Amino acid sequence: MALPTSLCLRQLRAIQTAASANHATGARATPAFNTSVKALQESVKLGRSEELSNRQLFARLQADPKTVERLDMLRLGSEKPGRFERKKWFRYQEPNVRLPHVAFFAGAQAATSFPKETLPEVGIVGRSNVGKSTLINQLCGSAAARVSDKPGLTQQLNFYTADNDFHLVDMPGYGFAFAKEEAQKHWLPLIEAYVRERKTLRRVLVLLDARHGIKANDREFLALLDRTHTKYQLVLTKCDLVHRIDLAKRHLLVSQEVEKSRNCIPRVMLVSARHEAGLNELRKEILHTCSLGQKYLGLHRKKESIAQTEYLEQLKIYKDTARAKRRRQ
Ligand SMILES: Nc1nc2c(ncn2[C@@H]2O[C@H](COP(=O)(O)OP(=O)(O)OP(=O)(O)O)[C@@H](O)[C@H]2O)c(=O)[nH]1
Numbered sequence: 001m002a003l004p005t006s007l008c009l010r011q012l013r014a015i016q017t018a019a020s021a022n023h024a025t026g027a028r029a030t031p032a033f034n035t036s037v038k039a040l041q042e043s044v045k046l047g048r049s050e051e052l053s054n055r056q057l058f059a060r061l062q063a064d065p066k067t068v069e070r071l072d073m074l075r076l077g078s079e080k081p082g083r084f085e086r087k088k089w090f091r092y093q094e095p096n097v098r099l100p101h102v103a104f105f106a107g108a109q110a111a112t113s114f115p116k117e118t119l120p121e122v123g124i125v126g127r128s129n130v131g132k133s134t135l136i137n138q139l140c141g142s143a144a145a146r147v148s149d150k151p152g153l154t155q156q157l158n159f160y161t162a163d164n165d166f167h168l169v170d171m172p173g174y175g176f177a178f179a180k181e182e183a184q185k186h187w188l189p190l191i192e193a194y195v196r197e198r199k200t201l202r203r204v205l206v207l208l209d210a211r212h213g214i215k216a217n218d219r220e221f222l223a224l225l226d227r228t229h230t231k232y233q234l235v236l237t238k239c240d241l242v243h244r245i246d247l248a249k250r251h252l253l254v255s256q257e258v259e260k261s262r263n264c265i266p267r268v269m270l271v272s273a274r275h276e277a278g279l280n281e282l283r284k285e286i287l288h289t290c291s292l293g294q295k296y297l298g299l300h301r302k303k304e305s306i307a308q309t310e311y312l313e314q315l316k317i318y319k320d321t322a323r324a325k326r327r328r329q
């Protein structure tokens with residue numbers, strides 16, 4: 001049976017702890033927990049004193065089949081090879097959204113060296129090594145941003161200009177980094193000054209590794225964005241490293257954790273820079289955020305509707321053939 005979808009992992013753990021505490025002391029569960037404990041125990045069939053790790057609780061969550069279907073269509077998440085082969089021939093081929101070519105524009109190691117506020121900006125933040133610089137390169141089809149598998153390569157705010165239409169801002173990562181501690185100490189205040197002061201900042205994309213979801217230092221950073229009333233959106237990266245079913249669960253948990261925040265855009269994006277999946281959706285978000293939808297997406301919409309019509313026609317032929325085959329048998 002499916003878990004109640006409104007419960008996130010932390011809530012599950014709180015409920016479980018309360019249940020075992022009540023059981024140990026012989027006390028009745030508080031009314032607020034009563035129904036949830038029942039629902040949880042019925043759904044995952046937990047023994048009263050059973051202690052589960054986060055990993056075990058995650059394994060017992062049920063993925064939403066609709067999300068899995070959508071991930072399948074967008075080719076997000078890893079999968080067993082056989083399934084891919086079977087469905088490959090009538091897959092939807094989404095036309096690419098083209099972002100203008102990006103070039104390095106300015107670097108800032110202190111708030112005093114931020115460039116003038118001229119163009120709309122989208123900031124990209126996240127823990128070290130989450131894939132911020134790689135994403136900028138993949139989104140715009142360039143190699144402007146430097147990438148490394150060692151955490152802590154980007155050590156200043158790097159402003160990239162996209163054809164003088166908007167700026168993408170690559171930021172140093174928080175959390176563990178190989179960079180000198182002295183340098184790391186400046187990064188968080190620098191990012192804070194940026195999100196607090198920048199008038200042209202339209203949105204901050206907070207990147208999260210799809211394997212881990214929201215970690216403690218991400219939570220601290222999200223609290224900072226809430227305090228400074230900065231609009232932000234979450235993006236799960238490296239989706240190619242997570243199985244599709246687990247990815248659907250991760251998406252559910254992350255969405256639930258931020259659903260109450262007023263500054264968070266409710267739609268959690270998913271991307272894999274390595275497999276170039278989910279990038280078109282993110283490109284569209286960025287263009288709409290910078291009010292450039294009309295300029296860049298006019299032709300795309302036409303191509304998209306042609307591709308969709310072709311896909312639906314193919315699907316109809318496939319279904320008709322299958323029906324005819326069944327009738328003949
Ligand atoms: N498998 C996989 N690896 C990725 C993906 N995106 C980035 N990487 C790898 O992750 C590593 C870190 O990428 P970066 O783009 O340098 O990460 P960053 O967040 O800019 O890191 P810092 O600048 O150190 O904060 C590199 O080895 C990339 O090849 C992805 O979608 N899938």
Ligand SMILES: [Mg+2]
Pocket residue numbers: 132133134146147153154170
């Ligand atoms: Mg970087």
